[in-house]
Amino acid sequence: MMIKTEACPADQPDALMRNVLEEVAEEVFLLDGASLCVTWANRTAIRRSGYDLKELCGLNLADLLPPSQEMDHLFRSLRQGEREEILHYGKRRRRDGSRYSATFRLRCFDNALALFVSDDSEAVTLEQALGRSARRFGDFERELLRVNRAMTALTRVSEALVRAKDEASLLDEVCRLAHDIAGYPLVWVGYARHTPGQPVEAMAVAGRDESYIHEADITWSENDPRGRGPAGRAIRSGRMQIARNIATETSFAPWRQAALRHGFRSTIALPLIVQGLPIGAMILYATDIDAFDDKEVRLLGDLAQNLSYGIHTCRVEAERARAERRLKESEARYRSLVELLPDAVLVHRHGNILFANAKAEQLLHLPPCDRLVGRHLASFLHPRHHPQILPLIERGAYAQVPREMSFVRHGGQEFPVEVVGTEIHFHGECARLIVARDITERRQVQAQLVQTAKLATLGEMAAGMAHELSQPINVIRMAAEATLMFMDRGKANHDFQRTQFSMIEAQAGRMAEIIDHIRIFSRKDTAPVEVFDAILVLQSAVQLMAHQAESHDIAVQLAFPSAPWPVSGRPVQLEQVILNLLANAVDAIRQRREEQPGHRGFISLKAAAGADGMLRVEVCDNGIGIPPDVLDRLFEPFFTTKPVGHGTGLGLSVSFGIATSMGGRLEALPGRSGSCFVLTLPRAADCGLLAADCATQPLPSAGTEATHVLLVDDEPLAVETMAHFLGELGYRISIAHNGREAWEVYRNDPADVVVTDLRMPDMDGEMLIDHLRDIDPLQPIVVVTGHMGATEQLGRHGEDDRLTLLKKPVSLAALAQEVERLSRPPA
Structure with a gap:
């Protein structure tokens, strides 16, 4: 058979097929269908032939097969599709010139050929059998058939390992080949189950009288007689077990009658070991006594080893497929979750957006044709945040705590968001994930809560406000009546009238200040953040609450710094915090008096610079105190320890939020006989705070009739x-x-x-x-x-x-x- 030698192509079997073929006991060659050159060979072929893989790829089919005119004829019939495979016996030549008996089997696929070579040097051939005594001819013939049967099974199982798509089909195919091709009357594979009774479950069966396996009820339990047969012992020991004569095998007693009735005389159980542990066994039956000799047993051991490796490979592949499926399901599940979130979810790398959910594009009011992917965060981050945020983005920093900032919608509308971020891996590389929540509604609700708390505070101070207004009204009324009376009697000279009217003007100004203060305090505070003197605000709040404390016979102790203390925020909001704390102190003392009549109440308000350079304001009282079990809930909205009908539960919650927004903190000190709250505020840069302008209004200029x-x-x-x-x-x-x-x-x-x-x-x-x-x-x-x-x-x-x-x-x-x-x- 003259075949031209060409360069070896680089085609090789895929990873799964290669791993399986490397482990089989046969020499396996893959050849290009056009040039008939070797494209790949397994380790067995390299070891037996003495060539390395590169040298083998320089050979063609003619170099591998023994020369034979019959072989040329068979090969042509194979190429023309008249045969499925060629089976040939001859001598195989090694690189060093030595030869050994071999079985050559050639199969044709779509664009390739596969050559399987089995070593027959130890097998008993027909020629050798004929050379012996005629008396022993029958024995040699039967031995040859058994060995060839086992070799055929081993060869065909190797093919099944390559073609198998999953574990179940592999087991079915191996059992079918062992029965149909190798001629074993009954073959089955059983797996050891770790359930009560330790049964051996039949996973695949081929051959006559399959009902025998289902009736046998085999286990692998050492304590059960049905677990002491070849199958059970093979699974427990991890070694093959042979019953050479079922009729006399003691351990086979539970199944002897049924086996003999089905014509079985001997059996072999081959353990299937995956990753070092026996998982089951492959059991073959024969109709002859002592049907399995040493050569056949070795070949069947190779078969079981190949099958075990094939099972492991199928399981690895199945697990990989399951992992891929779970990963895809997980990705789909989390993508659906991310798309349904009410918050914007963005993934970026150094500010360049890699992923954005639908909510992010809705939040920014992007037109349908526009997309966030590919854009930079700076395109919708408000410019005033650029100097602070963009350097962090470039360095790859991220905030794991919520940070408030402003985004800009398509069209220029600014809106507040709360952003939190973390580091993730996206498409195999480090990236940053941020979640942004529109807090416009939350800020509106917070503003409403603040306003509600302020109005509640005003309601609690109503009595004090009435007293503060009644005092100047009383002075005005008495001054006016006195002036009229003296004028009627002719005793109201110029100096007297000026004194009285100056008094009336001063008291009217005092009323104006009180009303103006209430007006400012009660309205919604939309004023911008400013730098102001915190000490003046503290003094103003005390003045508003002083009469209410005095009316309940509560002493107020004050201690303020003499110098101004600039803070950044809104003056009305700081005043609201102090008023809330003072009002709570008054209520706490009143509650204690209900329990202890005659209790002398006092409130202490002290402001001083703390060791950390912050203004520390303490508001303490000797009232009812705070139960230790409610300290953790003290600043929750709508939580109150006051009796029903007293308090809204908003004062401390709103005060806590105001303190936080000013960069400070509000906390309750535990372990006090009464209650003590500490407000700390950072010092702002001194912006030239001036004392209140108390100068007298200058006299107005004269107008003109032309105006x-x-x-x-x-x-x-x-x-x-x-x-x-x-x-x-x-x-x-x-x-x-x-x-x-x-x-x-x-x-x-x-x-x-x-x-x-x-x-x-x-x-x-x-x-x-x-x-x-x-x-x-x-x-x-x-x-x-x-x-x-x-x-x-x-x-x-x-x-x-x-x-x-x-x-x-x-x-x-x-x-x-x-x-x-x-x-x-x-x-």
Whole structure:
């Protein structure tokens, strides 16, 4: 058979097939279907032939097969599809020139050939048998058939290992081959089960009378007679077991009658060992006594070893497939979870976005055609955060604690988010995962809670507020009555009247400060963060609570630093914290008095610089105290230790949030007889805090008749008083009692300055201002109002320097100054 030798292609079997073929006892060669060159050979072929793999790949089919004209004919019939395989016997030549008897089996696949070579040097051949005594010819013939039967089974099992798709099909195929090809009448594979009774479960059966296996009820338990047969012993010991004569084998007693009835005379059990542990056995039956000689046993041992390796390989492959399936299911499950999250989930590497869920794109209001993947975090991070956040992103740092910042939506709208991040592996490389939550609604709820707590505090302070207002009203009334009485008697000289009216003016100013303080405290605090003197705020809060403490006979001890202490935040919010703590202290002392009548209560408020450089404010009392078991819940919203109907449960929660937002902390000190709260605040950079300006208002300048002032107020006495005062200063005055009347007056006689109230019937002040601005955007306007929400209502005019706001009760001198300022032409 003349075959041209060509270069060996690089094709090799895949990893699974290669691992299996490397372990078989036969020589295996894979050849290219066109050139017939060796493309791969297993370790057995390399070991027996004496060639290395590179040298073997230089050979072709003609170099491997013994020369034979019959072989040429058989090969042509194989290539033409007339045969499934070629089975040939001959001599196999090694590299060193020596030869050995071998069985050559050649199979043709789609574009390749596979050559299997079995070593027959130890097998008994027909020629050798004929050379012996004719008396022993039958024995040699039977021995040859047995050995060839075992070799055939081993060869075909090696093929099955390559073709097997899973463990079950491998076991079925091996049993079928051992029965159909090798001729064993019954073959089965049983696995040892670690369940009660330790049964051996038949996993695959082939041959006649399969019912015998199902009736046998075999176990591998040493304590059970049905576990002492060949199968049970093979599993326990890990060594093959042979029953050479079933009729006389003592251990075979439980199955003897059934086996003989089915024609079985001998059997062999081959242990299947996977990763060093017996998992079961392969059992073959024969119809002859002592049917398994040493040569056949060795070959069957190789068969069991190959099958064990094939089982292990199938299990590894099955586990890999299960792992891949679980991984895909896990990825799909977590992707669904991430896509359903109400928060934005982003994966980035140094700021470049690698993954974004649908919520992230919805949160940023991206158009349908736009995507976040491929963009940088800086594209939607608010620019004021860039100097702080972008260097962290570049360094690969991440925050495992929530951090609040602002994002910018498509279109420019800013919104607050809470961001938390961690390090992950994404597509095999390190990346950062961040979760961003829109906290717009949460901030609104927090603001509502703060406002609710402030209003609750005002309600608790109502009695004190009434007393604070009744005192100046009482002075004003008595001063006014005394002045009228002395005037009626002709005894009210100029100095007396000036003294009385100065007293009335001072008390009215005192009332204005109290009302203004309540107005500021009660409204929603939307003022920007500023630097202010914390000591002044503490003093102001104490003044508001002083009367309430005194009315309950509670002593208040104060200790403040003499120098200002600048902090950053909102003054009203800090005052709210102190008022909450003082109000709680009063309630705690009152509760203790209910239990201990006559208890002398005191509240201590001390402020001083702490060792850490922060302002430390202590508010302590000798009241009922705080139970130790509620300390952990003290700052939870709506949690209160007060009786039902007293307190909202919001004061301490809101105060804790305010302290945290100012960079400080609020905590309760345990182990005290009463209660003691400590507020610590960091010192802000000193921005030139000044003491309150208590200077007397300067006298107003005289006006001119050329300046026309329109006064609008639905209170006749108020508008007439302002008209009389400004008229005395020389201004030309017009009066209106509602917005519509003022609009008619203005259209007929435009005013240089308009002074108006806000709440009026028949067109309020806001509508009047809008009408005036439509005609003249620079019209000077002074708003005089007692409405607490005026600042918020006029917020859209916040940058209008031609509009000013004065709060009732208003100073006539301050009114005259504003009129004089606004009547001057703009610069």
